[in-house]
Amino acid sequence: MDITLLAKEITQRSSIEVSPKDVERLLGALRKARLPWDVVDLSDFPVPAVFESIRLLEEKGLLTVSENGFRLTQEGRTLAREVHPLEDLSCPACEGRGISLSRFSDIEKRFLRIQKGRPKPVRNFDQGYVTPKTTLFRFALAYERGDVVGKDIIILGDDDLMSIVLGLSGLPRKITVVEIDKRLTDFIQETAEKEGFQVRVETFDLRHPLPKEHVKAYDTFFTDPPETLKAADAFIGRGIAALRSTGSAGYFGFTRREASLSKWYELQKMLLKYRIVFTDIIHNFNEYVNWGYEEETKAWRLSPVKVKPKRNWYRSALYRFETLSGFKGNFKDYGDENIYEDIESSTT
Amino acid sequence: MDITLLAKEITQRSSIEVSPKDVERLLGALRKARLPWDVVDLSDFPVPAVFESIRLLEEKGLLTVSENGFRLTQEGRTLAREVHPLEDLSCPACEGRGISLSRFSDIEKRFLRIQKGRPKPVRNFDQGYVTPKTTLFRFALAYERGDVVGKDIIILGDDDLMSIVLGLSGLPRKITVVEIDKRLTDFIQETAEKEGFQVRVETFDLRHPLPKEHVKAYDTFFTDPPETLKAADAFIGRGIAALRSTGSAGYFGFTRREASLSKWYELQKMLLKYRIVFTDIIHNFNEYVNWGYEEETKAWRLSPVKVKPKRNWYRSALYRFETLSGFKGNFKDYGDENIYEDIESSTT
Numbered sequence: 059m060d061i062t063l064l065a066k067e068i069t070q071r072s073s074i075e076v077s078p079k080d081v082e083r084l085l086g087a088l089r090k091a092r093l094p095w096d097v098v099d100l101s102d103f104p105v106p107a108v109f110e111s112i113r114l115l116e117e118k119g120l121l122t123v124s125e126n127g128f129r130l131t132q133e134g135r136t137l138a139r140e141v142h143p144l145e146d147l148s149c150p151a152c153e154g155r156g157i158s159l160s161r162f163s164d165i166e167k168r169f170l171r172i173q174k175g176r177p178k179p180v181r182n183f184d185q186g187y188v189t190p191k192t193t194l195f196r197f198a199l200a201y202e203r204g205d206v207v208g209k210d211i212i213i214l215g216d217d218d219l220m221s222i223v224l225g226l227s228g229l230p231r232k233i234t235v236v237e238i239d240k241r242l243t244d245f246i247q248e249t250a251e252k253e254g255f256q257v258r259v260e261t262f263d264l265r266h267p268l269p270k271e272h273v274k275a276y277d278t279f280f281t282d283p284p285e286t287l288k289a290a291d292a293f294i295g296r297g298i299a300a301l302r303s304t305g306s307a308g309y310f311g312f313t314r315r316e317a318s319l320s321k322w323y324e325l326q327k328m329l330l331k332y333r334i335v336f337t338d339i340i341h342n343f344n345e346y347v348n349w350g351y352e353e354e355t356k357a358w359r360l361s362p363v364k365v366k367p368k369r370n371w372y373r374s375a376l377y378r379f380e381t382l383s384g385f386k387g388n389f390k391d392y393g394d395e396n397i398y399e400d401i402e403s404s405t406t
Numbered sequence: 407m408d409i410t411l412l413a414k415e416i417t418q419r420s421s422i423e424v425s426p427k428d429v430e431r432l433l434g435a436l437r438k439a440r441l442p443w444d445v446v447d448l449s450d451f452p453v454p455a456v457f458e459s460i461r462l463l464e465e466k467g468l469l470t471v472s473e474n475g476f477r478l479t480q481e482g483r484t485l486a487r488e489v490h491p492l493e494d495l496s497c498p499a500c501e502g503r504g505i506s507l508s509r510f511s512d513i514e515k516r517f518l519r520i521q522k523g524r525p526k527p528v529r530n531f532d533q534g535y536v537t538p539k540t541t542l543f544r545f546a547l548a549y550e551r552g553d554v555v556g557k558d559i560i561i562l563g564d565d566d567l568m569s570i571v572l573g574l575s576g577l578p579r580k581i582t583v584v585e586i587d588k589r590l591t592d593f594i595q596e597t598a599e600k601e602g603f604q605v606r607v608e609t610f611d612l613r614h615p616l617p618k619e620h621v622k623a624y625d626t627f628f629t630d631p632p633e634t635l636k637a638a639d640a641f642i643g644r645g646i647a648a649l650r651s652t653g654s655a656g657y658f659g660f661t662r663r664e665a666s667l668s669k670w671y672e673l674q675k676m677l678l679k680y681r682i683v684f685t686d687i688i689h690n691f692n693e694y695v696n697w698g699y700e701e702e703t704k705a706w707r708l709s710p711v712k713v714k715p716k717r718n719w720y721r722s723a724l725y726r727f728e729t730l731s732g733f734k735g736n737f738k739d740y741g742d743e744n745i746y747e748d749i750e751s752s753t754t
Contacts, residue, residue, distance in 0.1 A: 062651060075731060077653025082552055142552040147506050152497035154504040156688065161495055204430055204490040303410060305425025305667075319653075319728055323683040330678070335671040337723075339687040340504065375685075380667055383423060 059118065059137050061085075064111075072110040074402055075320040076103060084111055085137060086144030092127030095367035100144055102314045104402040109360045116362075123362045148342070155343050155376075157199050159191075165226050166194050172226075172249055173219055177241040179349045186346045186372060186405060187217040188282075188311075195343070196280070196309065196376065197223045203337075203378065205278040205307040206230055212272065212300050213237075214264060214281040214293055221246055225255035233257045234272070236264070265392035268296045273387070276300045280309045282344070282374075284406070285316040287324055288397035295388020298332050298381065306381045308334065311344045313374035316403045333385040336377060343376035349405075357404035372405070407466065407485050409433075412459075420458040422750055423668040424451060432459055433485060434492030440475030443715035448492055450662045452750040457708045464710075471710045496690070503691050503724075505547045507539075513574050514542055520574075520597055521567055525589040527697045534694045534720060534753060535565040536630075536659075543691070544628070544657065544724065545571045551685075551726065553626040553655040554578055560620065560648050561585075562612060562629040562641055569594055573603035581605045582620070584612070613740035616644045621735070624648045628657045630692070630722075632754070633664035635672055636745035643736020646680050646729065654729045656682065659692045661722035664751045681733040684725060691724035697753075705752035720753070 061078045068076045080103040087100035098108050112128060115121040120134035130138055148154030159166060173190045188196075197220065200206050206224065210232040213220050221235045235257060237243050243259045250257045262269065279300055283293035290312070297308050312325065326336070348367050352358050398406060409426045416424045428451040435448035446456050460476060463469040468482035478486055496502030507514060521538045536544075545568070548554050554572065558580040561568050569583045583605060585591050591607045598605045610617065627648055631641035638660070645656050660673065674684070696715050700706050746754060 065652075075652070077728065077730075078651055079552060079653030079655070079728065086552070140556065142555040144552075145509065145550060147509055147546055147550040149497060149500035149504050149506045151499035152504060156497050156500060156502040156504040158495050158497045161493070198495055202493060202495040204427060204434070204492075207490040208488065303426055304413075304423070305427030307427070319683045319685070320730055322685075323678065323681070323730055326674070326684060327678055330671065330675055333671070335667045336674060336684065336687055337667070337670075338689055339684055341686055380425065380427065382425075382668055382671055 059120065061141070064114065068107060068111045068114060071114065072107040074104050074107040075318050076107050076111070077319070081111065082141040083144065084108065085141050088121065088128060088130050088134070089138050090144055092129065093365060093368070094127065094361045094363050095371035096369070097128060098315060099371040099373065104314070104316055104318055105357045105404040106360055106402065107318070109362060112362050125363060127363055127365070155195050155199070155340060157195055157202065159194055159198055162194065162198055162227070165223060168226055169194060169223050172222060172253070175245070176219060177239070177245055179217065179351070180239065186349045189345050189347055189370070192344050193218050193220055193223055196220065197227065199376070199378070200278065200307070200309060201229070203307065209277040210275065210302070211278045211280070212276045212297070214279060214297055216246065217242060218282060219246070220280050221257050222249050225250055225257055226253060228255065234276070235259045236262060238263060264292050264296050265395065265397060267389045267391055268299050268387070272300050274300070274302050276306070277302055278307045282311045284398045285313055285403055286397060286400045287321060287328065288392070290325055291328060291388055292392055292397060294329060295332065295390075297387075298334060298385060299387020299389060301381050301385070301387070304381055304383045304385070308379050310377050311374040312377060313372065315372055315374070316405060318402055321402060329379070332387065333382045334379040335382055336379050338376070338378040340376045342373040344374040345370050346372040346374070355405050360404060407468065409489070412462065416455060416459045416462055419462065420455040422452050422455040423666050424455050424459070425667070429459065430489040431492065432456065433489050436469065436476060436478050436482070437486050438492055440477065441713060441716070442475065442709045442711050443719035444717070445476060446663060447719035447721065452662070452664055452666055453705045453752040454708055454750065455666070457710060460710050473711060475711055475713070503543050503547070503688060505543055505550065507542055507546055510542065510546055510575070513571060516574055517542060517571050520570060520601070523593070524567060525587070525593055527565065527699070528587065529699045529702055529754065534697045537693050537695055537718070540692050541566050541568055541571055544568065545575065547724070547726070548626065548655070548657060549577070551655065557625040558623065558650070559626045559628070560624045560645070562627060562645055564594065565590060566630060567594070568628050569605050570597050573598055573605055574601060576603065582624070583607045584610060586611065612640050612644050613743065613745060615737045615739055616647050616735070620648050622648070622650050624654070625650055626655050630659045632746045633661055633751055634746060634748045635669060635676065636740070638673055639676060639736055640740055640745060642677060643680065643738070645735075646682060646733060647735020647737060649729050649733070649735070652729055652731045652733070656727050658725050659722040660725060661720065663720055663722070664753060666750055669750060677727070680735065681730045682727040683730055684727050686724070686726040688724045690721040692722040693718050694720040694722070703753050708752060
């Protein structure tokens, strides 16, 4: 069985570009895990293509599917043994993020307590949010890179509660949150009052251009866009529009679970056109909490086995970039277009 | 004193794009360090621009220069206190790389012993090499990403002795080294014989296109190009030409010490044209051993204080990318053009 040919067939059947390396990772994953969500996590390519691969491997007699999950056949195990054994070598201290939280143990303690009262995610806002540790690590990274102290910061969509960690630190000069969900803005504002920090909260739809007062008004932005190119262009492009000068910084998450490397490529080309430069791409930096409405998603419908995930399985890379002289944001109006779904997405 | 104006003046005088964020980092660095190389390390922008900044700060009365190094004046300290305090929050366990070496303690021990006998760097080959730990971490990262086991691997310029670590592991299917320095190729071949692994060593000049037999013949390549765009295009472009299929992987280092973020931007745009996609950019992954011929470099001539570096100060980010369908390498012939120097470089 030739892995390159398998990759080609999966690409054809799923219409998502899948490389031999992706198939190798999938085979490695199948030696370690049986449940669909764990296999997706380790395989690190789009859900619809992973499940299409499972079907193909089953047809070829390399794998069986039962209510207990996936199981390689004798032939499947022989093939899998030829490829790279999948092993997690990420640093246990920082979980692969390269950053230490120890400087912020007080903020950590307070935030871990506060976030317990947060509103749960709602499906129509695509609100998979990250673990509180992820938010804290993101804050520490931005602090180290010089994007927090004395800075004006805007957060475009704050289901990760970045504004609360920033507020607790007392370090930024100004914090603005743009968020469409009133339960979240209420929670952030109540927390700000209780903990005694300032945060300005606004509600608007990022499909429309940024209101003038926010254009070129910030040093740093954070966002975690839905994983389509259009949504990334809208959210990140608005973020760039909000930035003030050269050397301003943007942070966003982008996953492989709903984006092939072809989509990553288009994303990188698209963003470079704004005259920004990538300074960091940190693998699996963001870990998402299982959102509870799994059964309503496309991923669930596609899954060959209907079991709820037992552990967190959705991760994304953290991108950081800086602006260069002549940078420009995105002022296009998407109206009420559905920019949130494409062929590779599956969690809405 | 306005930091944005300072950044503009440094940009004009040095002809290297320097952002307010760069100047902020420099001011932060000056609160922590006095010696030129330590200040460059922490400031993380090109050496000629850092030293031009020092001159400007001196003219403005913000700083004094003596044989003991740089010292902020009262006014300088006031300005520096307004900006971000520079702090190293990188994870102490992995030194910010996000990867654990523990799986490879045997290879680590053997390599640390072997590399002690390595030839020292020679100036005319631009051979600043990384610490042995860096080479080991690079290996572990590539292993985890599935780019080592059973793979055909080519190393374009091997002053970092990657071939030896790969050989000791016994994991790749084939290892080829392209290296111009006979002392290094001899050392690698002697080591291979002694330790009982296979490595094929070839000598050719990467300014010329890759010999046919190496085109589309490898799964993975490593290189650490000189920090000009042309040299990066030549070295990395040859690496891409050597890769076999979609999902093949390339690794290279790129620093900020000799490259502004404008040059990073041009690099990223240039490489995307080959239809590769960046999967990882890991800050300060590569730490270089002080090369001993400091006094002969442009950096030394530019330095306001002539002292030899006491600790390692030269670092670079590690880039990883994968190829996409339709990817193409660089087959241009640069003849005997000097592709190794530009206005931002200073260590040759």
